[in-house]
Amino acid sequence: MVRAPCCEKMGLKKGPWTPEEDQVLINYIQLYGHGNWRALPKQAGLLRCGKSCRLRWTNYLRPDIKRGNFSREEEDTIIKLHEMLGNRWSAIAARLPGRTDNEIKNVWHTHLKKRLKQTQANPETKRSSNNNISKYYHDALHELELEPVNFSSHAKSESLEYRAVSPQECSSDMSTVTMSDNNNENKVCLKVESPRNFPEMDENFWSELSTENSEVVMSEFSAVDGDTQLQFQFSPLMTMEPIHGYGSNMHDSMDYFWFNLFNRAGELTELPDV
DNA sequence: AACGTTGCCAACCGCGAAGGG
């Protein structure tokens, strides 16, 4: 394939944008939108390539962009999401309203990598981050108007800190959790009757969840009378240990997992109308 | 004050995916 000529050879401008150029781009997009980035600069009267215009708009001029320093909560979210998603900056940005992938990437390389190193060297900081996971999980639930799943903590053995919660122990509004030891390879099997109104998720969601940095394998998924039944298999706890200090016990792992689950569910329910 | 170094961030580059013809 023949690559398109670069901007300079076409006599197009490169480098920092001037306020005048910004205004031209904003005015044009407000009037006509940005259906075709390649054609846009010519139509708008800008001596830029379409790619440069797109970048300027998506990373800087878009009206919904949040400027200014990242809050501690945003930084914590980035660290958590980076654990789950790796260098998928656009996927991380999709979960941080008003922040761009470029901005998040910069923050990661300039601040958070360092902070994470310090965090891993300091167990006390690690503990406070764990509390944030729980917070995000509950925030996500609240946003989706879902009831929290009732996990009851109980040290049944060294490797298992949750016990089964009988329906009698839960109020009628609560979800129920049943748990059984799966004799097969020391795995723990957890069956969850999900909260009401649990969002519908497609195959991609589940395949991504079970294969990517995740120690959780979904073994069954079915919808019964409008309710969703989920069954997950958890690897032995020792395999959760390497995840940067999370999952050192079952409680952390469950928070981690539910945060992951509901955060993604939230995103899927907020897909824009086509 | 002058110079070198480091940190930061906007912008660029190149690749791969998606999609239309």
Add this chain to the structure above:
DNA sequence: CCCCTTCGCGGTTGGCAACGT
């Protein structure tokens, strides 16, 4: 299918400002 264009993503760079010597 294949070819080509367009778009989006992640890695990298360049220039500026702050800081150190």
